[in-house]
Amino acid sequence: MIKTKTQKMVLVAMMMALTAACTWLTRIPGIVPNGYVNFGDTILMFTALVLGPVAGFAAGSFGSALADILLGFPGYAPITFFVKGLEGLVCGLIYKKTKQKYAIVATLSGGLLMVAGYFAAEYFYLGPAAAVADIFGNALQGVINAVLVVLLNRALRKPVKKFISP
Secondary structure (H helix, E strand, O other): OOOOOOHHHHHHHHHHHHHHHHHHHHEEEOOOOEEEEEEEEHHHHHHHHHHHHHHHHHHHHHHHHHHHOOOOOOOOOHHHHHHHHHHHHHHHHHHOOOOOOOOOHHHHHHHHHHHHHHHHHHHHHHHHHHHHHOOOHHHHHHHHHHHHHHHHHHHHHHHHHHHHOO
């Protein structure tokens, strides 16, 4: 059981590392022309649902940006830090606001924010054509991860809550 701030901080750090590792290990190139599709969003959104919006932001921003750096996309790391961090934050806030009743709304909202964030960043960073080319792959990643998180949350919510509750 998590009883101290230090224990929660260690758990959040582990989720950041797991987000980076899952992003790295599950990357699927070729679907998004300027990057790759991955399942790291599953971990960051699950973190947001279980540990809250701030933890979701941390897992999304630090974990996903670290994966970009390690995978050879350092130019994307600042964009990813901001976009994936907001994805985790929004996902956690919506889930908390709906009193944990609408995980699919929270996760799809986070995924939609990810698509919009990358579109806006790529529009200015790479140009309109590149931004449009990545919409499908980013949307596919957002929807698949959102559904996976809902299933994971249903399966693990009670055992995880027993672990993290004081």
